[in-house]
Amino acid sequence: MLSELSERKKLILKAIIDSHIHNGEPVGSKYLSENKQIACSSATIRNEMAELEEAGYLEQPHSSAGRVPSEKGYRFYVDELMQQYSMTSGEISELNKILSSKHNEADVILESAAKVMSVMTNYTGLTVRPKPSGVVVTRFDTMYVDELCFALIVLTSTGEIKTKKIRSGYVLDINDVKRIGEALNMTLTNIDPDNINVPIMLELEKRLEGVELLASPLVKIVYDLLRQADGSELKYEGVNRLLEYPEFSDTEKLKHLLEAFDNKSGLLDVVSSAVGDDTNIIIGSENPLNEMNDSSLIFKTIRVGGKPVGAIGIVGPRRMDYARVCAVVKYIAEKLEVSMDGNMLSPPDEN
Amino acid sequence: MLSELSERKKLILKAIIDSHIHNGEPVGSKYLSENKQIACSSATIRNEMAELEEAGYLEQPHSSAGRVPSEKGYRFYVDELMQQYSMTSGEISELNKILSSKHNEADVILESAAKVMSVMTNYTGLTVRPKPSGVVVTRFDTMYVDELCFALIVLTSTGEIKTKKIRSGYVLDINDVKRIGEALNMTLTNIDPDNINVPIMLELEKRLEGVELLASPLVKIVYDLLRQADGSELKYEGVNRLLEYPEFSDTEKLKHLLEAFDNKSGLLDVVSSAVGDDTNIIIGSENPLNEMNDSSLIFKTIRVGGKPVGAIGIVGPRRMDYARVCAVVKYIAEKLEVSMDGNMLSPPDEN
DNA sequence: TTTTAGCACTCTCGCTCTTTGAGTGCTAAT
């Protein structure tokens, strides 16, 4: 679709959207005529606006109100009109301060990033961790806790460490625990948990001989650890910020949105089905999730060593400040890629 | 303060509160007179209600409305009137199903518990992990990841396991990593991180000799691990549920509440300053947090081996269904205490 | 042909006024 809008129309459209983004109210021709860039009378502007509405870029809440951008309008704005927002050096330094202050596990980094984004943009920040797939255990370790309890520690192929405390029905001594670790390392490393078969099980049984512990529950624990369908892959931070926007003072709308957040799986699908490295902008009903048809979503996947390890983004009203949000999301995503690479091991190639 | 309320007054008060809890509207004398338990006319009830108001148990939104329970009324209800709600076997079995389906790390268990509670009660569920204090490391372990990276695994005195990946500036081999673990075990176990002094540091230095790794950054990492000021100790689940209650359709109120959630530290103080094992019920302005003066909070600390490892609770409108919520919170808290104690690994019954 | 001034028209918003009805307090009778 080639843009058939005259320069003046673009100017007017941009002015309308800019204005509407910042105060949320319909924009009238008289107000626009005060804009020096648009050097013509309100009557002319009215004509242009009528045509812009005709073409679908604008809408009228009612016949005697100003115009409001339509989704098509926002889309056009985002694709062609929006001028890149560059963060001030103050913003950047503040951001760096917060982000660098803690380099911890991936979860924590993401969470604090969500918070920072939320504060910076005054919308709701969200983070996503993709469902693990093809993850195998690179190394096992065990740790004696007490005579009935030991800990299983697992290094995964994504470089993450997971632990699990296991309570045994039998008394175990340190050597038993050590042997369990060795047995696991001999049998279950680098094996997709779905491919654990009877021979492997038997092998594990054999190696566990002498330890009063059965192989099958152990394998189940390992399996769960890898598959960890936590449901905790999606987090959001700063919902309260949305309450400041009149579009969410209608409680129903907010409720819908929050339900979408709680649903998680739906939103996860949306985010994970996104392709490419660009910042994704999903405006209103472009979102397959009906609950989010009144909001916009901006997010960017985070890759470490080429593989996506998560995504961060912002949810806000449809009239969100796209330029600014894009800049923030992009900046933070890039920062995270660096800082997670430092902390996180690039996946070893085990074949 | 001894209760000087006649049986009939109690009956009336209870009926008013029960009714108000379920529909949120002021209760009138005529409605109450239909209640068979209260065998008297609306006029009599009116007199009683006037006296109950006089005594501070009821309030009148305006002079020609029904009565609404005051905080004192709720308090009395909770302390003396409320009849214990017992969960239906259906509810219990459903609950067990959800809770037992995943037995994972503390964080995850708590999170899923919050969700379950939220669904069951239709209010917002929250979980709290206390600020660690007096926690020491019981045992260290290390795990070789790659030549520039190893993992530190720590068993704390609360029985928790924490891990941290450490990237070293120098090439380390497996033996180095093992030696680091041993050195830590020899020097830093059972020592409060605040009490690490120069002699201990020197001792650690000495034991690390030959490994190109400095003691002080290592100690700092251990310190952080224990103190873990993640800010992530408080989680909530199901805010959207609150939107169903008209008392929160005033966006301002909801915003206040959400701010309290985001603040975290305040709410954390409230929960952690609670003593005893009982279910705590904090009604409206009993809560030192002003933001929560329009809501009620019910929570219970979770102890494992006598030590508090967290708390779970529910936040809802002041007129929340105390009886039911108490029952749910109590039940789930007890369930959690069992399941967080460890993961039984017993051979015979697994399904 | 394009732009502009002018004007009638439309529709929301906020205001007041009224009506309605639920619920009360009080009084007098039971």
Next chain:
DNA sequence: ATTAGCACTCAAAGAGCGAGAGTGCTAAAA
């Protein structure tokens, strides 16, 4: 001590009105 009856109060809901912002259209000006 309880109850029936009645006058009273007050919020909520609706009707009516004026103001004001913004439009579309027309006819004149550029």
